[in-house]
Amino acid sequence: MKKGIHILHLEDDPEDASLIEEKLKAEKIDCTIKLVQTQNEFENALKDNSIDLVLADYNLPGYDGLKALKFSKKFYTEI
Numbered sequence: 001m002k003k004g005i006h007i008l009h010l011e012d013d014p015e016d017a018s019l020i021e022e023k024l025k026a027e028k029i030d031c032t033i034k035l036v037q038t039q040n041e042f043e044n045a046l047k048d049n050s051i052d053l054v055l056a057d058y059n060l061p062g063y064d065g066l067k068a069l070k071f072s073k074k075f076y077t078e079i
Helices: 014-026 039-045 065-078
Strands: 005-010 031-036 053-056
Touching: 005 014, 005 039, 014 031, 031 039, 039 065, 053 065
Parallel strands: 005 031, 005 053
Antiparallel strands: none
C-alpha cells in the first residue's frame, strides 16, 4: 500500500527545490519528492508508476514546464 503523495519535481536550482520541500513539510503534507534536473532524468522518472504529482520549473535550459507537461500527457495516454 502506497503511503503519502509521490511527487516528481523537475528543478535545476537546489535552493528552489529546498524551498518547495520546506513548504510542503511546514504544511505537514505527507509526501516523498524525487528531484530531477534534466529532461532525460524527468522522462525516465515518469516510468515509475507511483508518481502522483509533477512539479516543474517553468524555465530550464533546453527544457521547460510546458514541454514536461506535454511529455507527461503523451506518456500517460500511451500506458
